[in-house]
Amino acid sequence: MKRIILIMMLSATTAFSKSANSDVKAQVPAVEAKSETVLPQELKVGVKGMVCAFCAQGIEKNFLKQPEVSKVEVSLENKYVKLKFKEGKTLAKEKIVSILKESGYESVFGE
Amino acid sequence: MRLIASLLLVLTSLTVSAHPVSYKDALGIMSYNSTQMNEILLTYSLNYNYAIGHTYIREKNSEFYIPRVNWLAKRWNNEDSQGNLYLSAGSGFEKYNNVTSNVRLGEVVADWESRKYYTYLEHLYMLRDNKDNPLWPQRDDNHTKLRLGFAPFLADYNDLNIWFITQWTQHNTENIEATQFMRFYMKNVLWEVGADFNGGFAFNFMIHI
Numbered sequence: 001m002k003r004i005i006l007i008m009m010l011s012a013t014t015a016f017s018k019s020a021n022s023d024v025k026a027q028v029p030a031v032e033a034k035s036e037t038v039l040p041q042e043l044k045v046g047v048k049g050m051v052c053a054f055c056a057q058g059i060e061k062n063f064l065k066q067p068e069v070s071k072v073e074v075s076l077e078n079k080y081v082k083l084k085f086k087e088g089k090t091l092a093k094e095k096i097v098s099i100l101k102e103s104g105y106e107s108v109f110g111e
Numbered sequence: 112m113r114l115i116a117s118l119l120l121v122l123t124s125l126t127v128s129a130h131p132v133s134y135k136d137a138l139g140i141m142s143y144n145s146t147q148m149n150e151i152l153l154t155y156s157l158n159y160n161y162a163i164g165h166t167y168i169r170e171k172n173s174e175f176y177i178p179r180v181n182w183l184a185k186r187w188n189n190e191d192s193q194g195n196l197y198l199s200a201g202s203g204f205e206k207y208n209n210v211t212s213n214v215r216l217g218e219v220v221a222d223w224e225s226r227k228y229y230t231y232l233e234h235l236y237m238l239r240d241n242k243d244n245p246l247w248p249q250r251d252d253n254h255t256k257l258r259l260g261f262a263p264f265l266a267d268y269n270d271l272n273i274w275f276i277t278q279w280t281q282h283n284t285e286n287i288e289a290t291q292f293m294r295f296y297m298k299n300v301l302w303e304v305g306a307d308f309n310g311g312f313a314f315n316f317m318i319h320i
Contacts, residue, residue, distance in 0.1 A: 015226045049188025053268045054296040057144040057319055058134025076226060099234070102135040104159045106188040 039090040044080045046108030047100060051076065066091060068100070093098040129249060131181035131197050131220065132162040138320040139164075145313045154181065166201070192225040205239065213240040229260035231275060240303030256280045260294070272299045278305070 048055050056074055059081055063072045068089035072081040080102075083091065091099075093109065100107040117253055139154040139162075146212065154164035155271045160183035168175040180203030187194035199218040204211050204306075215238045237252040260276035274294040280288045290313060292305035300320070305313035 012249075048190055049186070049193040050194055051191065051224055053266065053270070053272055054299065054301050054317075055133070055320070056268065057132060057299045058137055060135075063133065076267050077265070086227075102159050104134055104186065 013022075033110075039085065042084045043090075043096075044082045045096055045100070046080050046110070048079075048106040048108055050074070050079060050081075050105055055104070059100065059105065062099050062103050072093060091093060118214065126164075130183075130222075131164070132156055132160060134320055135159055139317065140320070141315070141317045143253075143313070143315050146311055153211055159183065160186075164201075166203070171206055173265040174206045175214060176200045176206075177216060179203075179216065187223075187240065192223060194221075196221050214238070223267040226265050227262055229258070231256070231258035233257075252283065254280065254282050267299070269309065271295060276303070 010089075047059070050059070053074075053076060056076070060074055062074045063069050063081070063083060068085055068091050069083055070086045071084035073084075075082070083096075085091070097107045121127040133154070135155045135156060135158045137154075137156045139152070139156070141150075141152040141154075143150040143152075148168060150166065151167045152161045152164060152166045156162040162306040163182040164179050164181060166175065166177040167180060173305050179199055179200045181197060183195060183263045185196040195220075197220040199203050199220070200217070201216045203214050207212045215313065216235060218235045219230070219232065220233045221237075222229075231254045235252075235256075236255070240253070256278065257280075258276055260274045262274050264273070266272040271306065272295065274292075276294055278290045278292060280290075288307060290305045290307040290311075292302045292303045294301065294312070296302070299314075299318055301317040303313070303315040305315075308315075
């Protein structure tokens with residue numbers, strides 16, 4: 001009888017253990033997936049050569065053409081452009097570099 | 112003397128004192144006006160270093176129609192300044208009374224500006240085939256323009272920007288003419304008002320769409 005009880009307890013422990021492990025494994029991908037979908041709502045990009053507001057109009061215009069971008073702020077004083085993205089959207093770094101180049105400027109990203 | 116002044120103004124007007132190439136897909140509309148002439152220049156930037164354009168000028172009995180191509184040959188994007196080298200070429204025609212003749216132009220522009228200072232140097236060469244017109248005896252024209260300016264205060268992107276600019280021009284070997292301009296711009300609209308020492312005035316207007 002003692003043996004039966006011992007076997008049952010071991011089985012139950014193993015079963016709970018497996019169940020707990022499978023729960024953790026199930027959670028990991030969810031956490032990873034969540035971390036991938038958390039995108040920055042805004043991004044500041046340094047811009048070289050941006051000294052004339054009249055000439056820099058293309059930066060704002062070209063970024064606002066992108067469906068991912070909701071707002072663009074340009075600062076000559078601080079030499080950056082600040083992009084605000086729509087919910088769950090972002091722009092790849094390469095795309096930002098390309099848009100700034102088409103606008104006539106050079107992008108600078110922080111470390 | 113009026114004829115010489117008119118000639119100078121017409122040739123001056125053929126140049127673009129702003130960037131002749133803008134950002135990709137930008138449409139530029141520029142108008143240069145003085146007591147002697149009117150000019151409208153349209154440009155369309157195919158990308159950040161090429162633009163096509165068309166110049167129309169009316170001066171007394173002459174009208175110029177000159178399609179042109181502008182090329183940004185080199186740009187220096189520095190942390191606090193920007194420098195540019197542009198080359199332009201165009202070919203069109205001039206109508207004087209009922210006579211039409213060919214006109215070709217080539218232009219080199221170099222500029223450097225920061226938020227505080229502005230420099231601009233340009234040389235324009237024109238070849239005109241209007242040999243039978245006694246009012247325009249010279250067929251090869253060389254025109255040089257130098258502009259130096261400063262901003263009395265540092266304005267930011269959404270502010271009204273104000274500049275004081277002095278312009279010196281020389282046509283062939285004639286005397287150098289000086290004009291003082293005040294330049295204003297806000298967002299995508301720029302305008303300049305100017306006066307020279309002979310009582311003449313100038314009004315320039317530019318917009319990027």
